[in-house]
Amino acid sequence: MKIKTFVIGLTLCSGYAAASVAPSGKQLMEIIPQPAQLCVSCHGVEGQGVEPLGPRLAGLSKQYISTQLQHFQAGVRQNATMMPMAMTLQGDGIEQVANYFSAKPANEVKPVIRGEQVVFNDDTARLAYQGDWSRGLPACVTCHGPSxxxxxxFPRLAGQQASYIKTQLLAWQSxxxxxxxxxxxxxxxxKLTAAEVDALANYFANLK
Incomplete structure (x- = not known):
């Protein structure tokens, strides 16, 4: 029994290629909707993300996930990997993917910290919770919610990969x-400096 469970676990984590391998295909279909099977190799079976391949989806709203997939399909949002992936979702595929990952719990994040601790200066916290109205910058939590x-x-930022948050802020800039x-x-x-982008990305990634 232990061997069988281990094999199924490997199948789930290996993504699309393993999804078509018998005899675990039927079991996989019962656990993960078919349109979402392509997603797990980069975003994980539980939507916790696989850095640097894909960000965390667990904890994001169904509305947000659906909207982003539509943006990828329309070319409004550009990414060499996600655009063709999104195009495979036809019919109610987007709805199934959004329903599946939005239902996954956003488990407590335990980031890898090098050294004694991560220390953020007051300016970073001020940007996150108060903004900087002298530059016309609203607080991040105004739209992204408390903590x-x-x-x-508006996507969840707390516990998201720092590298992903930074990449997206740079994408907005470019x-x-x-x-x-x-x-x-x-x-x-x-309106954010390069140092502020780094600081905010790390700040939210380390929020539990």
Missing amino acids: GLGGGL GTRKGDVDGMMANVAN
Whole structure:
């Protein structure tokens, strides 16, 4: 029994290629909707993400996941890996993927910390919780919710990979990511310095 369980676990974690291998295919279909099977190799079976391949999806709202997949399909949001992946989702595929991952719990994050502890200066916390109105910067939590928990069209930031948060802020700055309401995120990102991007990405990644 232990051997059988271990084999199934390997099949789930190996992604799309293993999803078609008998005899575990039927069991896999019962656990993960078929449209979502392509996603697990980069985002994990439980949506906890596989750095650096894919960010955490657990804890994101169904609305947010659906919207982003639609943006990838339309080319509004650009990513060499995600755009073709999103195009495979036809019919109710987007809905099935969004339902599956949004239902996964956002487990407590235990980041790998090198050294004694991660220390953030007051300026980083101030940007996160108060913003900087002298530069027209609203607090991050204004849209992303208390403690960065997100909701609706605004993604959860708490516990997300720091590398992913940074990549997305840089994408807003460069204009390769779009689709935000009234250009809000592009406006915010373009007012952040490189040091602030790094600091905020690490700050939210370490929030439990």
